[in-house]
Amino acid sequence: MTPPQRRTRLRPADLLRLGMIGPRTRRTRSALSALGISLGIAAVIAVTGISSSNQAHLLARLDQLGSNLITVSPGKDAEQRPVPLPATAEKMLSGIAPVQQVTATGATEAEVYRNDLVPKEQTGGLSVLAARPNLLDVLHATLRSGQWLDRASERLPVTVLGDQAAERLGVTAPGERVWLGGQSYVVRGILAPDDLAPELGTAALVGWPQAVAHLGADGTAGTVYLRAHPERVPDVQAVAGATANPAAPGMVAVSRPSDLLTARGEAKGALTGLVLSLAGVALLVGGVGIANTMVVGVMERRGEIGLRRALGARGGQIAAQFLLEAVLMGFIGGVGGLVVGALAVYGYAVAQGWPVSVPLYTVVAGPSVSVLVAAVAGIYPALRAAGASPTDALRSA
Structure with a gap:
């Protein structure tokens, strides 16, 4: 077998x-x-x-252009009068977890002119704003010429002009002087045009301590700019109003994310x-x-x-x-x-x-x-x- x-x-x-x-x-x-x-x-x-x-x-x-940028500013009441932000608004907004950067500008009582011979009523539609030292970093803005405000200069009578403000005042280069708040200020720099914050184009920006001490600023933020995590912008937008003004969240104007966010x-x-x-x-x-x-x-x-x-x-x-x-x-x-x-x-x-x-x-x-x-x-x-x-x-x- x-x-x-x-x-x-x-x-x-x-x-x-x-x-x-x-x-x-x-x-x-x-x-x-x-x-x-x-x-x-x-x-x-x-x-x-x-x-x-x-x-x-x-x-x-x-993101650099501003898809993650949120602007918080005073809203209006029933009579269409602006409701100022609380003094704690800037600090409270910086405590939101997805918020990466915070800066602000503040209103002043000053006006800016080319010199002391210009009539007071001819303001040229320009404003004077107090500015934080990190304003350019948060807005990703740039200077056309000169230098930005720093810790050393924010207490001195110096200013940085927006591009349109410089044009209307006839200022062509840093080092020239303008009449601001009843005294002479040295122009330290001139901003380049910025599509994200066009209101800065018609402003003369001064250091926060200088504005509070000499230009009638009350130290509160007039506009707060936030940079949030790109994926969390809607979440930050939803809570920004209540965070900035818990007593009256409806009286806070929170910018909608830019169309760039959709893009x-x-x-x-x-x-x-x-x-x-x-x-x-x-x-x-x-x-x-x-x-x-x-x-x-x-x-x-x-x-x-x-x-x-x-x-x-x-x-x-x-x-x-x-x-x-x-x-x-x-x-x-x-x-x-x-x-x-x-x-x-x-x-x-x-x-x-x-x-x-x-x-x-x-x-x-x-x-x-x-x-x-x-x-x-x-x-x-x-x-x-x-x-x-x-x-x-x-x-x-």
């Missing part, structure tokens, strides 16, 4: 060596196959990375959708390339398949060999594509002056997805190789 034959089993190390036969013996074809998936993954990394870098640049610009959200969603769409197309192309290469590989290696089947290899072992070859090519291509894509993102972002941003999920998902796509693409060729008849395969070879 013939003893029963034992079923042969391949150890993982043996299976790995078999899987490397194709890539090792057909280096050119394997390299081209890996290159196909590598280009697909590189395209995914490049598209996501460049889009993410562009998105980071765009969102930073939108920020739309830009983020549009770019994300574009990235996902292009990434899907690139992966599909890479998968089709691997499937095509593996099918051709099965047809060319029918003799090898027939010989292995004749020597006792089971169909599952043949399928595992070809499937492993596809996975190895996918992994190699995925890692190569990750490196190439990351370098492309870095070079392009640096050339454009953008922040370099390669999403972490693409770094992890790139090789993983390439292996998955390669495995799916290799299933049909592997099953076709496993189902080949030994005699037919040897005859066709």
Whole structure:
């Protein structure tokens, strides 16, 4: 009686060596196959990375322009009279958790003229405001010339003029003098136009201590400017009125987030959708390339398949060999594509002056997805190789 034959089993190390036969013996074809998936993954990394870098640049610009800026100012009562903010408003608003920066301007009783010979009624529509030293930082405003108020100059008779104020007063450069609050003030700087706070364009700004001591300011904030976390702007807006004036929250005017906030959200969603769409197309192309290469590989290696089947290899072992070859090519291509894509993102972002941003999920998902796509693409060729008849395969070879 013939003893029963034992079923042969391949150890993982043996299976790995078999899987490397194709890539090792057909280096050119394997390299081209890996290159196909590598280009697909590189395209995914490049598209996501460049889009993410562009998105980071765009969102930073939108935030800089004021999508996260909130203005809190006095509201009006039933008789349309302004209701001043409480003296604690600025401090209370700075205590809101998502608020990142707070600054303010305050009203004064002073007027500004070119000199003491100008009639008092010819104010030119200009105002004199007390200003905090961090006003420019919070508003992201800039100076056209000169210097801003600092801790040393905020107690001195110096002023910074808005661009329109300087034009109306005939001031062309820092160092000139204007008549402000009944005395001569030195112009320390001139502001550049600022779309976020156009009211500063027609103002003469002086230091807070100087305004309180000599210009009739009462020390309370007339307008408070807040910079909030971009994702928490609506939350801050909802509580700003009650925080600034708990006794009469309806008497506080809280600016609505700029239309830039809506543009920020739309830009983020549009770019994300574009990235996902292009990434899907690139992966599909890479998968089709691997499937095509593996099918051709099965047809060319029918003799090898027939010989292995004749020597006792089971169909599952043949399928595992070809499937492993596809996975190895996918992994190699995925890692190569990750490196190439990351370098492309870095070079392009640096050339454009953008922040370099390669999403972490693409770094992890790139090789993983390439292996998955390669495995799916290799299933049909592997099953076709496993189902080949030994005699037919040897005859066709």
